[in-house]
Amino acid sequence: MTVSADSRAASASVPAPMPNERATRPRPTEPERRGPWRVAFVAALVIAAVIFLLPFVWLVSASLREPGFVFARGFLPTPFSPGNYQEAFDAVPLPLWLFNSTVVGVAAAVTVTLSSAWVAFGFAYFRFPGRNLLFGLVLATMMLPFAVTMIPTYLIWSELRLTDTQVPLWAGNLFGSAFYIFLLRQFLLSLPRELFDAARVDGVSYPGLFWRVAFPLIRPALLVVLVFEFKASWTDLMKPLIYLRDENLFTLPRGLKVVLDRFGYGGEQDWHIVLAGSVIATLPMIIIFFLAQRHFVEGIATTGRKG
Incomplete structure (x- = not known):
């Protein structure tokens, strides 16, 4: 079948369709689309x-x-006066209070981390009737305000003749913390159960499962608990106010209360000593956070993921 010359001429005279401008326009890449939002996000953070x-x-x-x-x-x-810090050290025993806070903070952080991790491992690994109910009761203890248990707890320590000592400031952590138990349990649930099953086949005991399998894998979460509890103990004023009377046993928050009463409101109005003491009390926590920042962020980012 032949095509006539007129048909070929007509088809040749028809102009070619123009390319779609929207179709030929290059699509913005993912970084280009997120660019303005990223700039706004960084600016908000700053x-x-x-x-x-x-x-x-x-x-x-x-x-x-x-x-x-x-x-x-x-x-x-201005005017610059760095001698305020030396004056603060001369006015009150800040080094002793720093030492007391460090001892109490380390004891509180270590005890609550180990005890909470042990309980959390039990809730995460073992399957037994009433486990969820028991775990709910543990979490329900977080609903009790400190004021509700303050007097009964004081009476217990008084009967043990441990008031006016530093023991009540940290010994209660031997029984764990509901919040930390929840935090560590969620982290433990993200671990493959096959690791524990394989260890059991190899004859590892239940305590061995915790110390040899779980403990090395949950170190980021343990570090989060350590930092949280050390910060809570470092800034705690209520317990030292209740239990401590001897100035040589004061922690730093309790000592700063003395500094505020003596040199601040109703005192000699030497606010430079009060402010210098406040800076001294704040700097250790800033240093600890920067030293543990990488592990701290890692623990926060991975806690709560259930695999």
């Missing part, structure tokens, strides 16, 4: 960081000013 840092920057600056200029406007420490 603004939030500056807002949170401003009070601490002012605290450090005010602690380095001369006594008469502590509450002057601005963030520059």
Whole structure:
């Protein structure tokens, strides 16, 4: 079948369709689409960081000013007076209080970490009737305010003749913490159960499952619990106020209460000593967080994932 010359001429005279401009336009890549949102997110983080840092920057600056200029406007420490810190160390036994806080904080963090991890392993590994009910009762203890158990707990320590000692500040952690038990249990549930089954086949005991299999794998979560509890003990004022009377046993928060009463409100109005003591009490926690930041973030990011 032949095509006539007129048909060929007509088809040749028809203009070719123009390419679709929207179809030929290159699509934005994923980084290009997220670019503006990423910039806005980073800018929001920077603004939030500056807002949170401003009070601490002012605290450090005010602690380095001369006594008469502590509450002057601005963030520059003028007139500069670094001797305020030496004056604070001379006025009260800050090194002793720092040592007491360190001892109590380490004891509280280690005991609650080990006891909570042991209980959490039991809830995560063993299958027994009423397990969920018992775990719910453990979590329900978090609903009890500290004021409800304060007097009964004090009476127990009084009967044991351990008031005016540092033992009540940390010994209660030997029985674990509901929040940390929940945190560690969720982390343990993310571990493959085949690891424990294989260890049992090899003859590992139940305590061995915890120490030889689970314990090395949950170190990031354990570090989170350590940092949380050390910070809670370091900043705790209520328990030292209840149990401690001897100034040589004071922790740093309890000692700062003495500093505030003596040199702040109703005292000699030496606010530079109060502010210098506050900076000294804050710096150790900042240092600890930066040293453990990588492991801390890793533990927070992986806790709660159930595999």
